[in-house]
Amino acid sequence: MILEVEGLTKSFGGLMAVNKVDLQIEDRELSSIIGPNGAGKTTLFNLLSGKLRPSSGRVIFKGEEISKLSPREICLKGIGRSFQRVNIFPRLSTFDNVQIAVLSEQKKTRNLFIPVRNMVREKTKEILESVMLADKEEVLAGLLSHGDQKRLELGIALATQPKLLLLDEPTAGMSPEETKKTTELIQEIVQDQGLTLILIEHDMSVVFRISEKIRVMHMGRMIAEGKPEEVKANNEVQKIYIGEEA
Amino acid sequence: MKSLWNRIYTFRAVWLAIALIFLFALPSFLSLGHTSLVVEMLILAVAACGLNLIMGYAGMVSFGPAGLYAVGAYTTALLIVKANVPFGLAIMAGPVAAAIIGFLVGWFCVRLTHVYFALLTLAFSQIIHTIIFQWYSFTGGDNGIVGIRVPDYIASINHYYYFTLALTVVCLALMWMIGNSSFGKTLQAIRENPERAEFIGIHVRIYQLAAFVLSSFFLGAAGSLFCGFNRNVFPVYAHWIKGADIIVVCLLGGMYKFLGPFLGSILYITLDKVTVSFTEYWPLVLGLIIVLLVLFLRGGIAGFFTEKFSATTIRGSREER
């Protein structure tokens, strides 16, 4: 089991954003977390990736407790994360965005004298190709189209060579075509590299396409878990999603 | 348009060589007074480029470069006058001392961000000023340290010019390399998105501290050079108003291009001396010009030119925060 979460709770004042969540994620598992807005999904990711400290409970990654580590330490342990709102380096080029992540992963950021232009070019290009941004290398990241920026998000997360990938709404705001393209991309990469994937998504087509397992969150609690068909048929889940198409 | 700039850029090695030859030849056709001005420009350029390491590259806004500059100047002065240290060593000791103080100051400052970071750098700069001002027995207080002796072979203006030019080239070359290294790129990533930088494994604070120390080193180097140039040092070098000179040059030259502060230095000193020469009320004119420059030339001079010629520069909102 690559990730175990026990009784994870995060409260803000009186509000329980995440309420005693338990998770067992197997190695190479492809799963999604769904739920209405405000269910606590992103907060859960924030807890897993170190952006927030749990109020109580534990997170254990590859047998090691990581509940209180900083985002940097958790990244070094092998958890990579993309963000719901695009979180890139806007005035650096697309190439630079990925390169810096590669440099960081290879511990080559301390160098003061070698021109960075020539460092880790191949690896960077490889990653850019895998997220279909190879032709936009020189474009400043802030000027990319939304879809491209989301893929850059993915690229940066991948560049840190994670074992567990947390993707927060990677296709948000994309057209149906781009969504399909990106979903296939994610599938390919994850399967190629043997990564474990947890996805937060609202787009059910993506969720059902990729996931072996779906978990449902509502008001901070994990209320359902299981194979896609099971969850689809679950009454409680349907109740929460009244009005939404599954 | 774009191709013109590209053409200039491709041959930049040539342009650099030409510029260096030009600078080397300057004393032959400039008066001593003007040569002296160019020395000031070079020193200010080193200071502003040093500041740019944290401002332009790392995005850390400092209100207190003056303190570190003064540490460099006073270290050199004190070593020469009180300890009879040879000039060369004293000049080298200045930036080292500034780097050490920069480490102490920076260690506290990098724990803060934005306006609080800026205010703490200001506080430390003023503390340094107060120490220099009050410690009469050691630093001469308000009287400063005067009559600093400089070795004969660089005592003349022209010779000191070459000395400064050489050291300026060395400093700028170092800063250029640092800026283009992976360390420099890391600083830029931190500037663009410190949170994301953390998430890809970068220890943001340590890099910021390192940048602060390097920046202090070059600020101190400028201070030491100025000490040798002016042969006197005064507590006012550490005052925030003097620091504003360095900040203005860095800003107006253009924070995001390497050469920006260098061009800014030329512009600023020229403006300064020109206005002084034709009016008694030069702060009035200078203040007005600064206001206009900020309003209309936000990318700085270097930014202004590259924006004109480049198709891919972002303007507007991203630059504002």
Added chain:
Amino acid sequence: MVIENLIRQFLSGLSVGMVIFIIAVGLSLIFGTLKILNLAHGSIYMLGAFLCYWLTSTFSTAPGIFWWALILAPIGAALFGGVIEIVLLRRIYGWHMMYQWILTFGLVLFVGDLCKLIWGVGYHMVSPPWPFKGSVNVLGVFFPSYNLFVMVLGPIIFCGLWALLRYTTLGKIIRSATYNPEMVNALGVNVPLVYTSVFMLGCWLAGLGGSLMAAMSAVTLGMDASIIIECFIIVVIGGLGSTLGAFLGAIIFGLAYTLGIVVFPGVAIGIGFIIMAIILIIRPWGLMGRPE
């Protein structure tokens, strides 16, 4: 003798503190609402002082001229501030902090030299007005009654500002605009007008401080540079944007400085910066501020 000295310094610290409070709270208000650290705030203060001096010396024979000056000079400062805000500052709201710093620095140079152009480089004094011309016996020490007046005026201004912010519509608008200008705008409030009003209020306070200081200390060039740093210190101690914070910060600074001079004369000059640094290190948002 020592006790007398301490008492005198204590009273001095309070009175100077109160004047600086009046100036600093203007800076704090401006930063809290407009999010600009106005370096030129000290210049407006100096302008107010010079206006006060000019009025009292030009119309020196008019009865109660100082009181007239105390009313008119701050208004003059406020009007000047209003012009600056409309013509310049409006364009730079939301810009990178550094550009704001440098632009206001340009204003410092400009206004400072303007004062030199108009009033020259001299050192001017304004005599305290009737009925505060002499000294009174306070706690066994003779202390200028004018300074006592100032000491009392400080809390009055504080209460006035507090009431303004808390109980008037304008005050509520100002406080809301501090937190959420877009929302306030969407509610139909003319936010630019609010901003201008706040800035003018801040300048009025600076001008008032300058006029008050004119009768306590000298009116001269360079007073802008020294006061602005002291304002920063106080605003840091008290918390950027907090009125009560500025009040407490001013008292702390005033007392630390004047008492410090008696106890550690060498260090006292720098005591303000040391306190400022300590606060920034251990509690950056100040005594009354809120962590972001």
